[in-house]
Amino acid sequence: MTTGDPREDKPILDEPPPLLGTWPKVYWFVLAYLAVVIFLFWLFTSHYAP
Amino acid sequence: MTTLDWVVLFGWLIFLVSYGLWRGRDSSSVNQFLLAGKTMPWYAMGLSIMATQASAITFISTTGQAYVDGMRFVQFYFGLPLAMVILSATAVPIFHRAKVYTAYEYLEQRFDAKTRSLVTLVFLIQRGLGAGIALAAPAIVLSVILGWSFHVTTIVMGGLVIFYTTTGGIKAVTWADVQQMVVIMAALLMAFFIAIWKLPSDVSFFDAMKLAGAAGRLNAVDTQFDWTNRYNLWSGLIGSGFLMLAYFGTDQSQVQRYLTGRSIGQSRLGLLFNAVAKVPVQFFILFIGAMVFVFFLFVQPPLLFHPLDMERVRTAPEYTQIEARYNQAFEQRQAAARRVIQGGAIDEFRAAQKDVDAARAEAQRLAGENDTNYIFLSFVTHYLPRGIVGLIIGVIFTAAMSASSGEINSLATVTMVDVYKRHFHREGTDRHFLLVSRVATVFWGCYAIAFANFAPGFGALIEAVNQVGSLFYGSMLGVFVLAFFVKRVGGTGAFWGVLLGQAAIFAVARFTPIAYLWYNVVGCLVVVAAGLAISAGQRRGTLYT
Numbered sequence: 001m002t003t004g005d006p007r008e009d010k011p012i013l014d015e016p017p018p019l020l021g022t023w024p025k026v027y028w029f030v031l032a033y034l035a036v037v038i039f040l041f042w043l044f045t046s047h048y049a050p
Numbered sequence: 051m052t053t054l055d056w057v058v059l060f061g062w063l064i065f066l067v068s069y070g071l072w073r074g075r076d077s078s079s080v081n082q083f084l085l086a087g088k089t090m091p092w093y094a095m096g097l098s099i100m101a102t103q104a105s106a107i108t109f110i111s112t113t114g115q116a117y118v119d120g121m122r123f124v125q126f127y128f129g130l131p132l133a134m135v136i137l138s139a140t141a142v143p144i145f146h147r148a149k150v151y152t153a154y155e156y157l158e159q160r161f162d163a164k165t166r167s168l169v170t171l172v173f174l175i176q177r178g179l180g181a182g183i184a185l186a187a188p189a190i191v192l193s194v195i196l197g198w199s200f201h202v203t204t205i206v207m208g209g210l211v212i213f214y215t216t217t218g219g220i221k222a223v224t225w226a227d228v229q230q231m232v233v234i235m236a237a238l239l240m241a242f243f244i245a246i247w248k249l250p251s252d253v254s255f256f257d258a259m260k261l262a263g264a265a266g267r268l269n270a271v272d273t274q275f276d277w278t279n280r281y282n283l284w285s286g287l288i289g290s291g292f293l294m295l296a297y298f299g300t301d302q303s304q305v306q307r308y309l310t311g312r313s314i315g316q317s318r319l320g321l322l323f324n325a326v327a328k329v330p331v332q333f334f335i336l337f338i339g340a341m342v343f344v345f346f347l348f349v350q351p352p353l354l355f356h357p358l359d360m361e362r363v364r365t366a367p368e369y370t371q372i373e374a375r376y377n378q379a380f381e382q383r384q385a386a387a388r389r390v391i392q393g394g395a396i397d398e399f400r401a402a403q404k405d406v407d408a409a410r411a412e413a414q415r416l417a418g419e420n421d422t423n424y425i426f427l428s429f430v431t432h433y434l435p436r437g438i439v440g441l442i443i444g445v446i447f448t449a450a451m452s453a454s455s456g457e458i459n460s461l462a463t464v465t466m467v468d469v470y471k472r473h474f475h476r477e478g479t480d481r482h483f484l485l486v487s488r489v490a491t492v493f494w495g496c497y498a499i500a501f502a503n504f505a506p507g508f509g510a511l512i513e514a515v516n517q518v519g520s521l522f523y524g525s526m527l528g529v530f531v532l533a534f535f536v537k538r539v540g541g542t543g544a545f546w547g548v549l550l551g552q553a554a555i556f557a558v559a560r561f562t563p564i565a566y567l568w569y570n571v572v573g574c575l576v577v578v579a580a581g582l583a584i585s586a587g588q589r590r591g592t593l594y595t
Contacts, residue, residue, distance in 0.1 A: 015315040018319075026322065027139060030131055034128070041271045041333070042270075045268060048262070049268075
């Protein structure tokens with residue numbers, strides 16, 4: 001495509017995350033967060049179960 | 051709706067469309083129109099991804115689901131953070147480095163043209179159906195609430211979508227989504243506080259929780275494994291995990307969002323923002339539905355929430371008897387609810403709830419459809435202050451437009467890049483391809499309006515959308531798993547793998563009672579297994595011949 005497309009020349013940036021230093025640490029944080037959220041929902045369900 | 055509500059509704063519509071157009075005013079090249087020049091910050095991508103997924107159907111249907119069935123639907127979103135992490139580590143850097151406009155362009159780089167064309171076709175069929183449903187589903191409900199004809203509602207919504215999507219491209223879509231999500235959250239918070247505030251003075255928030263729990267409406271997590279149960283912890287983590295991987299990893303309506311990021315890191319942050327925010331947001335929306343249920347324990351709701359069905363059922367000979375049973379059951383349930391608050395047993399309350407449900411089921415049988423999608427809007431239009439009603443209806447209106455614009459924009463992108471440019475017109479000026487992108491946007495917008503006008507009645511609308519997706523996503527995910535992780539599988543293995551995976555999904559859907567979320571797992575596994583087997587067979591054939 002003769003588009004003068006700027007993405008052809010633009011370098012692909014892969015910077016580190018703003019928190020926790022590396023991306024794998026961010027991923028583990030998100031997974032731990034999910035586990036905590038599910039556990040809290042389970043406590044919530046158990047507490048209010050009829 | 052009062053005059054103030056209409057002013058707020060139209061003011062919001064005009065503001066949102068104008069804002070989108072203003073932000074998308076410099077979309078004068080293909081790269082700007084389709085990828086926003088790769089300049090988007092993470093928060094705009096993140097909110098836009100959330101807005102596209104959280105369509106009007108979410109607000110209309112999810113709150114109603116919590117009212118009738120409890121909060122177990124939240125488990126559907128448990129797979130989303132898992133999928134976001136996997137995609138941030140794999141698809142995001144791969145697609146960025148491949149410098150593609152669409153996910154399907156990458157399949158030709160990795161496999162061959164026939165695999166790209168096949169998956170493009172699967173996407174166009176699947177997303178084409180989805181675009182029609184995304185417009186039709188909320189239009190059915192809004193037309194009843196606004197008193198407009200269904201055709202006028204779809205044409206107004208679809209016309210506005212075509213206008214700002216064709217003019218401003220993905221920039222207009224994304225920035226309109228950002229405004230949309232902010233106002234949606236504010237409107238939902240208002241609805242929540244008003245539902246609590248309008249409870250009788252002797253019923254506290256904690257009493258409300260106790261009553262919702264006693265009625266089985268706070269059932270957020272079910273750890274029992276069951277293939278036929280749509281929503282439990284396992285179908286949420288595994289079945290929905292596969293669905294989310296497919297949706298965010300292979301569906302151009304989502305891939306295009308994070309391809310607009312100015313760097314790999316910004317795209318990852320946009321996805322991970324959703325990973326963290328989405329589950330609590332859905333929990334909150336369902337919790338509003340549970341609180342609306344408690345509100346209606348003390349304020350008698352209509353027998354049916356669908357106003358037109360209610361009028362129709364009123365003329366049936368059985369109506370008087372059903373209404374008398376319903377009124378009696380409501381009184382008994384209200385009295386039993388007060389006893390539960392004072393520490394009494396819940397058996398009587400649950401028995402009265404069953405009687406209320408039975409009377410409503412009888413009325414719904416006469417009406418010929420369930421009224422789940424009208425519950426929240428009935429609450430909004432009857433019990434929220436003037437002005438706020440207009441704002442919430444407006445937000446639902448534009449949420450429908452947001453989901454639809456994202457889908458139409460992605461359909462147009464795939465049509466231009468993977469069909470027109472790939473097969474019909476490989477060389478041309480930027481101006482030419484920009485024009486084709488705009489024409490494709492108008493075409494898909496008109497198609498969505500036409501499809502919406504012929505759409506059949508759907509039950510719980512969000513499930514209809516997800517079920518259509520689950521019929522196709524498994525095989526699409528399978529081919530990308532092969533592309534990313536299995537280097538020894540070539541184009542022929544991937545191509546036949548997709549066809550076999552699609553056949554397996556249709557067979558499971560047609561001949562087994564397995565719940566739809568599992569179709570994604572089945573499809574993906576069949577594509578991977580078939581791709582591996584065919585490629586191994588090809589290699590053996592090459593060795594021995």
